[in-house]
Amino acid sequence: MVADSVDNIFPEALQEWDLARLYADLERISTKELKPIEKACLRGLLCRYRPGQIAYKLSWTSGALRVELNKGLYRYVEALANQPPNTLRWEKISEWLSQYRYPDRRSVPQTTPIDWGEAPEVPQFFGRRDELQTLEQWIIHDRCRVVGIWGMGGIGKTALAVKLVEKISHHFQLVFWRSLRHVLPLAQVIEEWNQTVKNDRGQLIDAFRNQRYLLVIDDFEAILQDGELSGSYRPSCESYGNLIHRLGAERHQSCVLILSREHPKELLLLQGEDLPVRSLKLKGMQTQDAKELLLSKGFNPQTSGIEELIQQYRGNPSALKIVALTIHELFNGNIAEFLRQTSLNLGDVLRSLLYEQFSRISDLEKDVLYWLALKRRPIELTELRQDMEITTTGSELLDALESLRWRSLIEKTTDTQVKFMLEPVVMKYVNQKLIDEVNKEVTLMIQTKSLAHTYFLQHFPLVEDEAPDNIRAVQIRLMLKPIKDRVNQLLSKTKTPMEELQKIIKDQITTERLENNMVLLGLRLDTQSELSTT
Numbered sequence: 416m417v418a419d420s421v422d423n424i425f426p427e428a429l430q431e432w433d434l435a436r437l438y439a440d441l442e443r444i445s446t447k448e449l450k451p452i453e454k455a456c457l458r459g460l461l462c463r464y465r466p467g468q469i470a471y472k473l474s475w476t477s478g479a480l481r482v483e484l485n486k487g488l489y490r491y492v493e494a495l496a497n498q499p500p501n502t503l504r505w506e507k508i509s510e511w512l513s514q515y516r517y518p519d520r521r522s523v524p525q526t527t528p529i530d531w532g533e534a535p536e537v538p539q540f541f542g543r544r545d546e547l548q549t550l551e552q553w554i555i556h557d558r559c560r561v562v563g564i565w566g567m568g569g570i571g572k573t574a575l576a577v578k579l580v581e582k583i584s585h586h587f588q589l590v591f592w593r594s595l596r597h598v599l600p601l602a603q604v605i606e607e608w609n610q611t612v613k614n615d616r617g618q619l620i621d622a623f624r625n626q627r628y629l630l631v632i633d634d635f636e637a638i639l640q641d642g643e644l645s646g647s648y649r650p651s652c653e654s655y656g657n658l659i660h661r662l663g664a665e666r667h668q669s670c671v672l673i674l675s676r677e678h679p680k681e682l683l684l685l686q687g688e689d690l691p692v693r694s695l696k697l698k699g700m701q702t703q704d705a706k707e708l709l710l711s712k713g714f715n716p717q718t719s720g721i722e723e724l725i726q727q728y729r730g731n732p733s734a735l736k737i738v739a740l741t742i743h744e745l746f747n748g749n750i751a752e753f754l755r756q757t758s759l760n761l762g763d764v765l766r767s768l769l770y771e772q773f774s775r776i777s778d779l780e781k782d783v784l785y786w787l788a789l790k791r792r793p794i795e796l797t798e799l800r801q802d803m804e805i806t807t808t809g810s811e812l813l814d815a816l817e818s819l820r821w822r823s824l825i826e827k828t829t830d831t832q833v834k835f836m837l838e839p840v841v842m843k844y845v846n847q848k849l850i851d852e853v854n855k856e857v858t859l860m861i862q863t864k865s866l867a868h869t870y871f872l873q874h875f876p877l878v879e880d881e882a883p884d885n886i887r888a889v890q891i892r893l894m895l896k897p898i899k900d901r902v903n904q905l906l907s908k909t910k911t912p913m914e915e916l917q918k919i920i921k922d923q924i925t926t927e928r929l930e931n932n933m934v935l936l937g938l939r940l941d942t943q944s945e946l947s948t949t
């Protein structure tokens with residue numbers, strides 16, 4: 416068995432025992448270094464595994480392991496515990512060494528210095544047990560060099576990483592946390608790092624080779640380019656990409672943990688199940704945990720609608736915290752009523768959260784989002800290509816879809832065929848945004864009596880002819896109706912008779928889609944249209 420895997424056996428002992436001190440004291444008594452196998456057995460025994468179970472885990476025979484322990488470890492333990500020689504029974508070990516047990520997990524002496532930078536305190540935290548376990552496995556036991564946590568805004572990346580650092584920091588010489596929210600140049604991060612570790616301006620990678628450090632880089636998406644396909648860096652920030660590439664590809668004993676709304680492309684290129692570069696896509700909280708979060712916000716477990724609410728916001732803790740507030744303030748704590756009344760209404764904060772993300776993507780990606788918002792159902796690539804009237808067979812559309820997926824704005828379903836749809840929280844936001852954009856256009860159209868400045872009205876159907884009935888009904892209610900109301904409001908405000916506008920814009924209609932939209936809005940007469948919006 417190779418030494419490395421022996422080192423990784425029974426890691427749970429670390430949580431309860433001050434192993435570093437215990438190893439050091441035993442080595443003082445034995446006057447030599449403990450063998451990896453002795454350390455592994457000690458950890459196992461402290462966790463109350465029997466010698467036979469430990470032998471099995473180590474692929475030794477129990478006889479051979481007993482001999483090994485009798486000639487070494489057991490004798491050192493007796494001496495350390497001031498017990499007569501040859502009296503040790505394995506069951507006694509944890510009792511005899513109890514002075515090395517941490518009195519309480521929360522009072523574990525914090526020996527590892529942590530430079531938290533701008534990391535928030537996370538006083539309240541529910542669930543995420545599986546994620547914490549996976550990350551601990553990757554970082555501590557599999558010794559991953561670069562680990563990414565990515566997922567949409569507010570899903571809980573930062574909170575999870577704070578808890579992770581609290582849990583595993585004792586494995587490192589130093590933990591250094593920096594947020595790139597304000598687009599911190601790499602040179603500045605390194606400068607601050609050098610100050611903290613009192614490094615004599617050596618290369619980061621050399622320091623990472625010599626010691627085991629944990630570097631956390633939060634808000635990584637801030638240094639990625641706006642309006643580009645996911646993954647490219649802002650002009651002065653490419654050096655981050657090179658650094659991550661090096662830290663992933665070269666040998667060293669440290670770890671960099673990257674938190675990002677978007678999936679950095681270095682991770683994608685380097686990562687793999689057997690490789691020391693991995694990433695975890697963080698999804699919403701599990702229903703039970705999200706429920707605990709809501710209960711802590713003053714709802715009682717019997718309140719009806721709790722589970723629908725969690726489902727509607729996909730367990731996004733940020734969204735849930737925001738709507739919890741709204742529900743208390745505006746709906747007197749009545750979740751069911753909130754759900755009934757607010758099919759379109761996203762909390763302001765959540766909207767700004769998505770707004771920030773939305774403002775960063777390319778025009779093609781925006782159009783894809785608008786289309787998916789409009790279609791309101793999972794769509795195949797070919798259908799989307801047709802609808803968007805993309806005639807080239809190039810991969811731009813596919814790239815845009817992948818890019819949006821990395822940004823956690825869309826989901827891919829693969830029941831029978833691959834289809835794309837919006838994350839539900841994103842759907843509401845994009846739908847509202849599309850309405851806002853079309854409203855701007857109709858306002859301008861009525862003010863200028865011209866169709867010259869229309870883009871959305873020319874390219875997007877307000878209601879799809881071919882959509883299934885139930886979807887068409889929703890499109891009429893959520894899309895067409897508010898826009899039509901707006902048109903009528905503007906016409907009466909500007910005292911423009913409908914017929915006059917109809918006449919003026921009649922000759923300006925150039926495309927079929929524009930014509931259909933004008934008919935839907937009542938701005939073009941079409942006796943064949945049977946569509947009624949009332």
Ligand SMILES: Nc1ncnc2c1ncn2[C@@H]1O[C@H](COP(=O)(O)OP(=O)(O)OP(=O)(O)O)[C@@H](O)[C@H]1O
Nearest residue numbers: 539540541567568569570571572573574676732733
């Ligand atoms: N497991 C959890 N239990 C309770 N609250 C949580 C949990 N996870 C996150 N939160 C809370 O939800 C909010 C959003 O979490 P956080 O800031 O970690 O999200 P994020 O993914 O880092 O978002 P962003 O992309 O905007 O940085 C915070 O108020 C945080 O405290």
Ligand SMILES: [Mg+2]
Nearest residue numbers: 572573633634
């Ligand atoms: Mg964050």
